Each structure stands twice: as structure tokens, then as C-alpha cells.
Amino acid sequence: MKPTLTAELVAAVAERFRALGEPARLRIVRELMGGELSVGALVDRTGLGQANVSKHLQVLHRFRFVTRRKDGPYVHYRLAGDDVFKLCDIMCGRLDDSASPS
Amino acid sequence: MKPTLTAELVAAVAERFRALGEPARLRIVRELMGGELSVGALVDRTGLGQANVSKHLQVLHRFRFVTRRKDGPYVHYRLAGDDVFKLCDIMCGRLDDSASPS
DNA sequence: CTATTATATTCCTGACGAGTAATATGGCAA
DNA sequence: TTGCCATATTACTCGTCAGGAATATAATAG
Numbered sequence: 001m002k003p004t005l006t007a008e009l010v011a012a013v014a015e016r017f018r019a020l021g022e023p024a025r026l027r028i029v030r031e032l033m034g035g036e037l038s039v040g041a042l043v044d045r046t047g048l049g050q051a052n053v054s055k056h057l058q059v060l061h062r063f064r065f066v067t068r069r070k071d072g073p074y075v076h077y078r079l080a081g082d083d084v085f086k087l088c089d090i091m092c093g094r095l096d097d098s099a100s101p102s
Numbered sequence: 103m104k105p106t107l108t109a110e111l112v113a114a115v116a117e118r119f120r121a122l123g124e125p126a127r128l129r130i131v132r133e134l135m136g137g138e139l140s141v142g143a144l145v146d147r148t149g150l151g152q153a154n155v156s157k158h159l160q161v162l163h164r165f166r167f168v169t170r171r172k173d174g175p176y177v178h179y180r181l182a183g184d185d186v187f188k189l190c191d192i193m194c195g196r197l198d199d200s201a202s203p204s
Numbered sequence: 205c206t207a208t209t210a211t212a213t214t215c216c217t218g219a220c221g222a223g224t225a226a227t228a229t230g231g232c233a234a
Numbered sequence: 235t236t237g238c239c240a241t242a243t244t245a246c247t248c249g250t251c252a253g254g255a256a257t258a259t260a261a262t263a264g
Contacts (some may be wrong), residue, residue, distance in 0.1 A: 005132060005239055011125045013193045018123030022222075023116045030107060052223060064196065073231045073240045083191070083192050089262060090185055091115045094166065124252075141211060154253060156212055175261045195233045 020061050020087060024048055025056045029084055032066065036078035122189060127158045131186055134168065138180035163167050184203055 020026065024046070029035060031045050043053050057077055060066045063085055069076045079085075122128065126148070133139060133147050145155050159179055162168045165187055171178045181187075 003185075007125070010128050010132070010196075011199065012197055013190065014123050014125045014128050016193050016196060017119050017128075017160050018221095021116050021120030021123045023113045024222075026112050026119075030112070040239095049224060050241075051225080051243080055222085058242080075241065083196060086192055087119075087189060088115065091118050091187055092111075094118060094185060095111065095114055120251095126252075142209095151254060152211075153213080153255080157252085160212080172261095175209065 016063050019059050020084070022056070024052065024089075025060060028053065028056055028060065029065070029079065029088070030063065032079050033085070036069065036076045038071075038074045038076050040074070042077070063067060105191060113150075118165050121161050121167065122186070124158070126154065127162060130155065130158055130162065131167070131181065131190070134181050135187070138171065139180045140173075140176045140178050142176070144179070 015023055015036050020029070024086045027046050027048075028042055033054045037045070039050070039053055042057075043050050046053065049054075057066065061068060061077070061097075065067065069078070115201075122131070123150070129148050129150075130144055133144055139147070141152070141155055141159065141183050144150075149202075150154065159168065163170060165184050168179045168183045171180070
């Protein structure tokens with residue numbers, strides 16, 4: 001039941017939680033829930049800076065939360081699966097339990 | 103479908119992901135998966151400092167990932183529900199997909 | 205009461221990471 | 235080729251947070 005989860009694996013899991021632990025990245029993820037979008041479209045919709053969006057997308061892509069599709073000079077990103085939906089659903093559900101933690 | 107998720111709610115969700123985004127806190131959570139433990143027991147099992155463990159437990163408790171039970175001078179913590187299990191299961195499952203992201 | 209143990213809190217330092225501006229890279233048009 | 239547009243990367247500043255030492259609080263024993 002405790003398959004000797006090494007420190008490296010724990011760190012890897014923590015890294016992935018932190019990847020979803022930034023409001024800017026969650027806003028990007030949220031926009032992508034409506035379907036694939038280019039970097040520029042994400043910049044427009046989120047109001048974040050272009051360099052900022054690009055870097056956040058690299059983080060999300062490194063951990064396979066999003067996939068890339070190149071289309072000429074454009075790069076379209078989309079959610080890589082439904083894991084993000086499941087994770088966000090659980091977290092959002094937790095907001096009900098005592099909405100304002102002391 | 104997009105119930106105007108405010109910036110505050112996005113920030114609240116991000117905060118909760120970050121609460122699970124620290125290796126030390128994940129190690130504590132992992133120990134608690136075997137059942138309720140006191141602070142001192144967690145200090146022994148994790149090798150973390152006492153102040154450190156106590157502070158991490160406050161974070162986990164603030165977001166209701168763990169509950170407290172006082173027993174004389176001892177304080178026993180336990181996982182507050184199965185959300186943590188579900189979240190960690192999903193995240194651990196993601197480790198398989200390309201174990202070493204560039 | 206004092207002493208001891210368990211836990212919590214405060215203060216401080218160091219490191220990581222978000223944000224921005226500037227620059228680099230890549231693709232396409234003329 | 236040159237020029238322009240979309241995206242990526244670099245360099246930098248600044249805020250936040252983990253960690254540890256010291257201290258504070260709480261509960262129990264004597």
C-alpha cells in the first residue's frame with residue numbers, strides 16, 4: 001500500500017500541483033476549457049502579457065497539461081486530457097466547505 | 103457553462119493547489135494516509151523540524167485538508183476526507199505520461 | 205505555585221518564481 | 235533578400251514562502 005514513494009516522486013507530484021497553483025495559469029486553463037486557442041488569443045482573453053502567457057504555457061506543456069499544434073506562425077494550445085477538469089472540479093468543490101478559511 | 107469565475111475564486115483554487123504543491127506537505131499527507139497522527143509522530147516520521155511540521159499542518163488545516171483533535175497536550179491530525187486521495191491519485195497517474203518532462 | 209512536555213508562533217534569511225522589457229527565433233509575404 | 239507578425243527566450247526586479255532558531259502558549263505532573 002505504500003510503494004516506497006521516493007523523495008523524487010513526491011517532488012514530482014508537488015511540482016505538478018504547483019503548476020496548477022498559479023492564478024494566471026488557471027485562467028489560461030479556464031480559457032482552454034472552451035477549446036484550443038493560440039497564444040495571441042490567450043493574451044487577448046486573459047489580459048496577461050505575451051511573454052508571461054508564453055512562459056506559463058511552457059510550464060503547462062512541460063507537465064503535459066496542454067498540447068501544442070503549430071499552424072504557420074501560430075501555435076495553438078489545448079488541454080491534454082480531462083485530468084485538469086477532474087482536478088479543478090475537486091478543488092472547486094472544496095471552495096464550498098467553509099468558503100473563508102481563517 | 104462559464105459561471106463567471108471571479109478572480110477571487112481563481113485565486114482561491116490556486117491557493118489550494120499550492121497547499122498541495124510542497125514536498126514537505128505531501129510527505130505529511132502521505133503519512134496521514136495511514137491514519138491520524140500527532141505532531142510529534144509526524145516530526146519523527148518525516149524528519150522535518152517541529153516548527154516546520156506545525157506550520158505545514160496549519161496550512162493544510164486552513165484549507166480543510168486535515169482535521170484536528172486535541173488530546174491533552176497532544177494534537178492529532180487526520181485527513182479530512184478523500185479529496186486528497188483523489189487529487190493525489192490523479193497527479194500520480196500523470197507521472198507515467200513522460201516521466202521526465204524536459 | 206514550578207517544571208516539563210507538546211504544540212504554536214515569531215523573526216530572520218535564502219531561494220524560487222511571477223511579471224515585464226528587451227531581444228531572439230521562426231514563418232510568411234513581397 | 236527585407237520586412238512584418240507570432241511566439242519564445244533572456245535578463246532583471248520584486249514578492250512570497252520554506253526552513254530553522256528562539257520564544258510563546260497550553261496542558262499536565264508534582
